[in-house]
Amino acid sequence: MTPTHFQYDLLAQCGRARAGVLHTPHGDIPTPVFAPVGTAATVKGVPPRDLQELGATLVLSNTYHLYLRPGDELVARMGGLHRFMGWDGPLLTDSGGFQVFSLPDLRTVDADGVTFRSHLDGSTHRFTPEKVISIEENLGADIIMVLDECAPPAQREYNEQAVRRTHAWAARCQQAQTRSDQALFGIVQGGVFPDLREQSARFLIDLDFPGYAIGGLAVGETKAQMHSVLELLDPILPENKPRYLMGVGTAEDFFEAVACGVDIFDCVLPTRLARHGAALTHAGRINLRNLALAEDTGPLEDGCACYACTHFTRGYIRHLMVAKEIVGLYLASIHNLHFLLDTMRQIRASIFAGTFEQLKANRLPTLMRTA
């Protein structure tokens, strides 16, 4: 189905890096874009008005979690996910496949779908391609994903089988779709194997999806292996469709993957790190419980424009973290989201300016450090 109100415009390139805009029924998404993750219909610790203030333009939520709680049918009766969670910008839902395949003891997979147990109460459930589309249509996100099978990246036979299933399921998802206001993305699988990846991309391109996700990465393979897959896929995937690297990641990854033509990213990292007491900065990660910060009157990061950095000191935020105060998690989450969203905005600006490679060369060396 060709979705209405959905189109990707490629506006500029710098090397292979792409800057564009993705039009959706709930607004335009400047790309490349980082999507904060709202697992259970909420970005942990961060209310929607803060996401808006941070300049988030796309939020991801998890089909698996919402299906189990509060239930996709309930969300539909409450007016859909946008209205339910109070976010009227663009939304993306994954297929639930990643969560199901992350629970190896709790699921059995066959050609028709996957049976799994709820991590909440142990009850048994089944996802088929048709069921997943039905759930995602109940949720009503602007961008939705096909059901795919995620295999461990280096197991050849498993990946051959997973690619076959993923392809069959992708076609069934496409057939099952009834809403024309959602863009259904295919998901390229194939682990670290170039021939499988190419085969997967070409199969899905033949099905003519409005966008392509790259799955099965950032799941244990090396960075070099990830980059090889991205470099391989870049010239194969159609230029006029958005490319989404699922579950990635860090600012370092943004630079590496944008350099291979990726447009969309998502990751729980900024809010998860914040809850674990870490702040992201251009000079590496900071442990916010560090005694050395106790009387530090500087902001989390010099020059940062976020609410946390413009109003509070490292010393105060350290106090909140040590005292296990919720506002500490909130301020660190705000800062970490700002850091990634702002890094992506700088990347996009550098693509228009033709300076992406310089920005990448300047920024990459310090990002990996832990301060």
Place this chain on the structure above:
Amino acid sequence: MTPTHFQYDLLAQCGRARAGVLHTPHGDIPTPVFAPVGTAATVKGVPPRDLQELGATLVLSNTYHLYLRPGDELVARMGGLHRFMGWDGPLLTDSGGFQVFSLPDLRTVDADGVTFRSHLDGSTHRFTPEKVISIEENLGADIIMVLDECAPPAQREYNEQAVRRTHAWAARCQQAQTRSDQALFGIVQGGVFPDLREQSARFLIDLDFPGYAIGGLAVGETKAQMHSVLELLDPILPENKPRYLMGVGTAEDFFEAVACGVDIFDCVLPTRLARHGAALTHAGRINLRNLALAEDTGPLEDGCACYACTHFTRGYIRHLMVAKEIVGLYLASIHNLHFLLDTMRQIRASIFAGTFEQLKANRLPTLMRTA
């Protein structure tokens, strides 16, 4: 010491209910006023900009907690409590006495002061009147409290002794004060005993404090006993000084105590109830985990102007509570604070309008219900 930049102006009365304004170095406080409690230099779950948006004009923080962590000297080196916690409006600190006397197994009291163990690490500490003033001067709140002894309200002998100590300590606190930009309040003790309460009030009035707190209430006595004490003290306490009922409380208590001439209130209740999953409404408390709310598309309270009620449904907030999501606590905290702050604003307006008794008669009957 007569504090500079501190003055109470009584502007209107309706029966014994008083409306006024309290001028402080960090701004004016319209009274009667409810102060949200920021125990550890943060109102749990609610950033300062939200407090500002909610119209909070006074925030309380706890000397006992800040002395232990992060330490009052550290707060002083960080520029004082206002700057440390990012709240530049009026602040009030208690004396730490209430916390110390709430830890009966961990403290010994003598004429000179009280020795106690930290609830954090068991280390031994000592509060004397002089030490408490030194801590409160390091913190730098606009309104500070004398060290007092809180006795169980119905024990006669204990209260006689506690009143004697409280008086001696009040005089020593007054002598110890060196900063003229903080208003030091005396604290009336005496349990439920009218003669002790009167004796305590008159002794403290002779010391001429810029304001008077009423301590030792809301600690186990009946509502009727509390009202008796307030009615007794109202004509004794000077009309041109603010009266602060410590640790109270609920919207019901506001009506009862304002009717007895009280000007200042504080309580952890709105944020604590929110963390326990309860919302305050004019029709009583709501259990936010209640299954009956799962598909409720209404706001926490009809007509409420807070961010939670203008943007989210009961059904969504119930989902967040069941899923233990931080944003659920945040939204319920915002709403509960708004409920109490707005109730107090309505009380103040009714005093000016001469309709306080009608408002009280209309509102009291439903407030006690649990929906």
